[in-house]
Amino acid sequence: MKNYVLKRLVTSVFTLLAILLVLFVLMQLMPGSPFNDEKLNDSQREALYAKYGLDDPVVVQFGRYVGNMLHGDLGVSYKISKNTPISQMLETRLPVSLFIGGFAVSIGAVVGLILGLIAALKHDTILDSLATIISVIGVSVPSYVFALALSYSLGFKLQWFPMLYNLKDSFNSSVLPSISLSMFTMASIARFTRSEMLEVLGSDYMLLAESKGISGFSLIFRHALRNALIPIVTVLAPLVVDLMTGSLVVEKIFAIPGVGSLLVNAIQSNDYNVVISLSFIYSALYILIMLVVDILYGVIDPRIRLAKKGD
Amino acid sequence: MRKTKAAAALVTASALVLGSMSMGTAVFAEAGGSDLNIMLETPVESLDPQQATDGTSFEVIADYTDGLMQMDADGKAVEALAESYEISEDGLTYTFHLRDASWSNGDPVTANDFVYAWQRAVDPDIASEYAYMLSDIGQIVNAAEIISGEKDKSELGVTAVDDKTLEVKLNVPVSYFLSLMYFPTYYPVNQAFVEEVGDTFGTSPETVLSNGAFVLDTYEPAATAIHLTKNEDYWDAERVQLSGLNYQVIQDSQQALMSYQSGDLDTTLVNGEQVDQVKDDPEFQTIGAGYLWYVSPNMDGVPELANLNIRLAMSNAINRVSITEDVLKDGSIPTYTAVPLQFATGPDGSDYSADQTKYSDVCADDAEKAAEYWAAGLEELGISELTLDMVVDADDAPQKVAQVLKEQWETTLPGLTVNLVIEPKKNRVEDMQNGDFQLGLTRWGPDYADPMTYLGMWITGNSNNYGFWSNEEYDSIIAECTTGDLCTDAEGRWARLYDAEKIVMDEAVIYPLYTQANAEMLSSSVTGIEFHPVALNRVYKNAVKAE
Numbered sequence: 001m002k003n004y005v006l007k008r009l010v011t012s013v014f015t016l017l018a019i020l021l022v023l024f025v026l027m028q029l030m031p032g033s034p035f036n037d038e039k040l041n042d043s044q045r046e047a048l049y050a051k052y053g054l055d056d057p058v059v060v061q062f063g064r065y066v067g068n069m070l071h072g073d074l075g076v077s078y079k080i081s082k083n084t085p086i087s088q089m090l091e092t093r094l095p096v097s098l099f100i101g102g103f104a105v106s107i108g109a110v111v112g113l114i115l116g117l118i119a120a121l122k123h124d125t126i127l128d129s130l131a132t133i134i135s136v137i138g139v140s141v142p143s144y145v146f147a148l149a150l151s152y153s154l155g156f157k158l159q160w161f162p163m164l165y166n167l168k169d170s171f172n173s174s175v176l177p178s179i180s181l182s183m184f185t186m187a188s189i190a191r192f193t194r195s196e197m198l199e200v201l202g203s204d205y206m207l208l209a210e211s212k213g214i215s216g217f218s219l220i221f222r223h224a225l226r227n228a229l230i231p232i233v234t235v236l237a238p239l240v241v242d243l244m245t246g247s248l249v250v251e252k253i254f255a256i257p258g259v260g261s262l263l264v265n266a267i268q269s270n271d272y273n274v275v276i277s278l279s280f281i282y283s284a285l286y287i288l289i290m291l292v293v294d295i296l297y298g299v300i301d302p303r304i305r306l307a308k309k310g311d
Numbered sequence: 312m313r314k315t316k317a318a319a320a321l322v323t324a325s326a327l328v329l330g331s332m333s334m335g336t337a338v339f340a341e342a343g344g345s346d347l348n349i350m351l352e353t354p355v356e357s358l359d360p361q362q363a364t365d366g367t368s369f370e371v372i373a374d375y376t377d378g379l380m381q382m383d384a385d386g387k388a389v390e391a392l393a394e395s396y397e398i399s400e401d402g403l404t405y406t407f408h409l410r411d412a413s414w415s416n417g418d419p420v421t422a423n424d425f426v427y428a429w430q431r432a433v434d435p436d437i438a439s440e441y442a443y444m445l446s447d448i449g450q451i452v453n454a455a456e457i458i459s460g461e462k463d464k465s466e467l468g469v470t471a472v473d474d475k476t477l478e479v480k481l482n483v484p485v486s487y488f489l490s491l492m493y494f495p496t497y498y499p500v501n502q503a504f505v506e507e508v509g510d511t512f513g514t515s516p517e518t519v520l521s522n523g524a525f526v527l528d529t530y531e532p533a534a535t536a537i538h539l540t541k542n543e544d545y546w547d548a549e550r551v552q553l554s555g556l557n558y559q560v561i562q563d564s565q566q567a568l569m570s571y572q573s574g575d576l577d578t579t580l581v582n583g584e585q586v587d588q589v590k591d592d593p594e595f596q597t598i599g600a601g602y603l604w605y606v607s608p609n610m611d612g613v614p615e616l617a618n619l620n621i622r623l624a625m626s627n628a629i630n631r632v633s634i635t636e637d638v639l640k641d642g643s644i645p646t647y648t649a650v651p652l653q654f655a656t657g658p659d660g661s662d663y664s665a666d667q668t669k670y671s672d673v674c675a676d677d678a679e680k681a682a683e684y685w686a687a688g689l690e691e692l693g694i695s696e697l698t699l700d701m702v703v704d705a706d707d708a709p710q711k712v713a714q715v716l717k718e719q720w721e722t723t724l725p726g727l728t729v730n731l732v733i734e735p736k737k738n739r740v741e742d743m744q745n746g747d748f749q750l751g752l753t754r755w756g757p758d759y760a761d762p763m764t765y766l767g768m769w770i771t772g773n774s775n776n777y778g779f780w781s782n783e784e785y786d787s788i789i790a791e792c793t794t795g796d797l798c799t800d801a802e803g804r805w806a807r808l809y810d811a812e813k814i815v816m817d818e819a820v821i822y823p824l825y826t827q828a829n830a831e832m833l834s835s836s837v838t839g840i841e842f843h844p845v846a847l848n849r850v851y852k853n854a855v856k857a858e
Contacts, residue, residue, distance in 0.1 A: 031735075031737070031738050031741070032735070032737035032738050032741055033737075033741075035440070036737045036740050036741055037364055037440055038740050038744075038753075038755075038775055040440055041443070041774050042774065043458075043459065044438065044440060044442065044443075044458075047435055047438040048438045048440075051436070051438045076510075077532070077533075079356065080354070080356065080532075080533050081354075081355070081356060081357065081514070081532035081533040082356055082357040082359065082362050082363075083357070083359070083362065083510060083514075084514045084532040084533075085510075085511075088511075088514060088532060089531075089532045089533060092531045092532075148565065151566060151569070152569065155569070156569045156572070156573055159573070163566060163569060163570055163573070163575070164559060164561065164566065164570060164575070165535065166536070167529075167536060252562045252563055253563045253566055254566070255535045255536075255559060255560060255561050255562070255563075255566065256535070257531070257533075257534060257535040257536070261562075262533065265354075265533075268735060268737075269737070270737060
């Protein structure tokens with residue numbers, strides 16, 4: 001297992017380097033420049049390019065960037081917040097997105113599991129249909145529709161939660177965005193849980209376990225749900241990264257100072273360093289979560305662990 | 312055993328979530344009293360007065376920084392940090408005498424703070440985008456040479472005679488020089504402080520100094536929430552009634568309006584679609600924003616557009632009233648002059664563009680005349696059909712306006728087809744500057760309260776002369792008014808500026824559309840906010856909020 005993890009980590013480093021290079025090339029292909037105010041003349045633009053070393057060949061810029069990154073220097077913003085180190089921007093924004101995303105994943109996973117379980121155990125009853133309807137709505141309605149609806153009803157009309165993100169009250173103001181974001185996760189998890197559970201419940205070993213006299217809680221949770229979890233964890237992993245890295249529209253609606261809105265603003269204004277740093281962090285997070293998922297497989301299903309040992 | 316492991320994994324996961332939760336929580340002191348709650352459409356880009364370029368940044372910087380002069384309610388320059396000033400007879404030397412004022416770290420504001428700041432503005436190492444405010448616009452001695460790297464920044468024509476006296480030397484008399492003094496690029500910075508905080512200058516409340524009406528106390532880069540508290544040590548503190556300013560960046564217009572309606576905001580912008588919903592509300596108002604929106608035909612790259620009749624036909628075929636009243640609905644004013652309304656006041660105190668009928672023989676909403684010009688133009692060119700592309704920003708309002716323009720042109724001018732090329736603003740600007748377009752829908756905001764901020768654009772070779780138009784007579788009038796004898800003759804200069812504008816209009820160098828206004832809601836409990844189309848859009852020093 002240790003060897004396996006080590007091998008995966010080494011591969012990850014090279015993957016990340018490759019991603020960084022691709023990002024650099026993509027930045028070059030992006031039309032426009034960070035300095036495209038109509039009031040700038042050519043010589044000023046040249047001066048700005050020279051100031052930030054953007055007139056160097058891509059290879060030189062890439063080398064310098066990687067070098068700086070090893071020292072923890074992600075560069076400065078050119079446009080969104082002029083000359084501010086990216087690390088300083090991330091320091092305040094990343095936790096906000098991580099928290100709201102984490103909150104959303106937790107709600108989505110827990111509620112989704114419960115819904116899925118109910119649907120599977122009460123198969124072909126009104127409860128099952130209800131759970132299915134909820135999941136279909138959750139999957140098909142985009143999160144910003146939920147965001148606007150929640151903001152209007154619970155925020156504006158009932159005033160239970162703040163309509164806009166407020167640093168002074170970050171927990172309460174995270175509730176509405178988190179719920180809006182959790183709907184898709186909840187619906188996907190519910191659907192997967194339901195179908196996996198139905199399959200497991202119909203399998204021979206469940207019949208055996210039941211005939212051995214194992215009953216109730218232990219039967220469902222220890223024998224059935226555990227086996228159903230493998231595919232659920234697989235779908236959950238990318239959803240986690242998606243949510244943790246911030247949602248563009250929901251962040252915009254609730255005025256959340258997170259990283260999702262930052263990335264979009266950065267792309268629109270050609271703020272190269274911000275785009276590269278954020279995309280890089282997303283990639284790193286994605287790779288990390290996938291690694292965690294692989295390790296989790298082993299925890300959940302001993303068969304996978306044993307197979308790995310045999311390698 | 313296995314169950315405990317799974318449980319442990321769950322606990323770890325939730326601990327992670329809880330951990331990030333505490334990171335996301337920040338505690339701020341609750342501000343009491345009457346803070347004004349203000350909506351911002353875009354975040355601040357920079358709090359460095361010499362590097363900021365956008366209206367939002369300027370507004371916030373000016374909340375906590377004073378320059379030599381400030382704007383009064385009518386936009387006239389009146390003394391701020393300068394207690395008095397003298398102008399030499401030839402108009403080339405300005406001497407400012409500073410009043411006793413201090414920075415929020417206790418240091419006095421000195422003449423050197425201005426010298427240092429202005430040198431930063433032209434320093435090629437800083438590469439300030441608004442450096443031209445000191446060179447081309449302000450005409451400060453040696454500014455242009457320093458920007459281009461020919462001279463050292465210490466040679467800039469500004470000196471601290473003593474701690475309280477600042478002397479500025481100009482190349483030529485600049486009639487509006489005093490009004491530049493409230494433009495944030497000219498604001499002072501404290502040299503010792505800036506050198507101490509280095510690159511972090513302006514990135515947090517700890518790395519800025521205030522000498523103005525408010526003190527910044529909550530800010531982070533690209534923040535969505537900004538808070539300022541009244542500065543008790545401000546030299547004019549008696550005048551400031553508000554306990555503070557509370558800014559909230561809201562990019563979703565529906566959320567903004569709901570926040571206003573629930574009382575969380577005292578003022579907010581309203582977009583065109585929301586106007587119908589709120590226009591009968593007494594708290595609804597429209598404020599002139601100074602921007603001129605216009606269509607620029609590429610006369611150099613498109614032979615058909617080099618034909619004057621074709622251009623005049625297109626300009627007259629536009630129904631500007633319909634654009635502002637049926638499409639925008641935000642109080643924007645139809646404009647038939649090359650200089651927009653309500654920002655430049657002449658020697659006699661009247662708006663430069665008050666008379667919108669001056670050029671009605673060449674620019675009006677006149678479909679009949681347009682058809683005549685069109686027929687004549689087609690005949691001269693020997694064609695019966697014409698297809699043109701127009702580049703348009705991928706933003707809401709410009710797209711709507713472009714759709715209407717297309718429809719108006721195609722209806723009024725038989726044989727004309729206009730295709731819209733929608734692209735992000737940054738690409739649109741680049742395409743236009745490179746001459747890679749046929750028609751372009753664009754806008755220009757005034758940098759200072761003089762028609763020259765517009766008329767200066769159409770001289771030969773200017774990078775914003777998108778049509779690559781060139782006219783010797785025009786160039787010479789503009790030169791006369793910027794560097795020639797007319798600099799000291801306000802009335803004579805004003806008359807010559809009209810001569811220049813007439814050439815632009817006669818030649819249909821641009822098709823002016825409208826002077827932009829912003830539709831907004833302003834709580835009836837708030838009075839005294841000063842709105843300006845130039846430099847600082849909103850000033851709160853005199854604002855009062857009833858409890």
